[in-house]
Structures are given as C-alpha cells and as structure tokens.
Amino acid sequence: DADVTQTPRNRITKTGKRIMLECSQTKGHDRMYWYRQDPGLGLRLIYYSFDVKDINKGEISDGYSVSRQAQAKFSLSLESAIPNQTALYFCATRGPTGTEAFFGQGTRLTVV
Amino acid sequence: QKEVEQDPGPLSVPEGAIVSLNCTYSNSAFQYFMWYRQYSRKGPELLMYTYSSGNKEDGRFTAQVDKSSKYISLFIRDSQPSDSATYLCAIGSQGGSEKLVFGKGTKLTVNP
Numbered sequence: 297d298a299d300v301t302q303t304p305r306n307r308i309t310k311t312g313k314r315i316m317l318e319c320s321q322t323k324g325h326d327r328m329y330w331y332r333q334d335p336g337l338g339l340r341l342i343y344y345s346f347d348v349k350d351i352n353k354g355e356i357s358d359g360y361s362v363s364r365q366a367q368a369k370f371s372l373s374l375e376s377a378i379p380n381q382t383a384l385y386f387c388a389t390r391g392p393t394g395t396e397a398f399f400g401q402g403t404r405l406t407v408v
Numbered sequence: 409q410k411e412v413e414q415d416p417g418p419l420s421v422p423e424g425a426i427v428s429l430n431c432t433y434s435n436s437a438f439q440y441f442m443w444y445r446q447y448s449r450k451g452p453e454l455l456m457y458t459y460s461s462g463n464k465e466d467g468r469f470t471a472q473v474d475k476s477s478k479y480i481s482l483f484i485r486d487s488q489p490s491d492s493a494t495y496l497c498a499i500g501s502q503g504g505s506e507k508l509v510f511g512k513g514t515k516l517t518v519n520p
Contacts (some may be wrong), residue, residue: 300451336416338496339510386452393502394440396457397498397508398454399452399453401450402451
C-alpha cells in the first residue's frame, strides 16, 4: 500500500459544485501539504499543516479550504469549483525539518 | 527574482547520452537540495538529496551543488528510455521560516 494515498484519483465536476479531495498517510509525519500542478507553472503550494492544530495558507489558497482531521488525514475542499481550478492536485508529507517530501499519486480534477 | 529557476525544456536525447539538468536559486539561506523524478500521471519521487556543496553520486545519477554560485545540477550517465520523465529540483531552508521550494521541472525524453 502507498504511504500517501489520495482519493479520488480522477474527478470531473461542474462549476459551482463543492468538492473534497482526501489524503491519508501512514508515514507518521506531522507535516502535510497540498499542491496543485499546472503545465508550465510547476508545483504551487495551496495549504500546509505542521500539526493538527496548525493550518497555514500557501501561495494560492484563495478558493480552497482544508481540514486536518487527524495526524494522518488532511483534506482539501473547493467550496465552489471553477474551471481554472482544473489541475493535478498532490498531497505530500514531510518528517522533521530538513527532510524530503513524500507525494501521493495525485488527483486529476476537471471542472466543467 | 524567483526563488528557484529551472529550464523547462523539453530536452530530447538519444539513449546512452549524458544528460545535464540545472537549477539556480536566489537565496543563500537555502541549505539542502533535492531532485525529484516524476513520471507521467504519477507523483514526484525523490531521486537525490544533498546537503553540502560538491558532488553526490548514486549509480548513474550525480547531484552537484555549488553554493557559491547558487547553482545545482543533476547528471544522468548512460541515459535510458526509462529515464524519460520530468525532473524537478527542490531546495529547502531550515529555521523560523522553514520552506521547501520546487522548480517548475524539466521534461526529459530519452529516445531508443
């Protein structure tokens, strides 16, 4: 089983709908991250969390919200999806400072 | 000035060629350096991690860091078609504003 699991893997939704992307990890890491990846723009940080009570905005948080339900679970919500939120979304975890990030397999989201 | 710059390519080489991938960064506070490999429709996977200036070798891969020039490189010797992927550099800082910043990625194709 993957250490970082994202669900769903693919999703098509309509403009204006609320959608939640879920991430769970078995690595025991405190730090969790949500990124989106777009062609030519690379990975951009949406939100990150250093523990259950610590949630921080990244560089592109507008239109998104997150919930850290437990150390192992970090979900990303689009309250009212719009077409320019069509992208590949990645969840990642990290151990202590200075260590590498581990990524999930990604969720391909299409907003029509 | 962007924190990290990476030539997006694409880069196309024949099998067996030596490949050189590069990133530059702007802030000397960055202290550790990584290279990730991302296959199509997959999450990035850590390929190399280094903390200091100089070279680090792992099989056909060599990571090189020049902190004085703020320049990092990844060399792939005897490139194989299975090396075809997008390569992302990542640089990190520690301390109060601990962060991990990714380059936009270079797409590499190795032709048989």
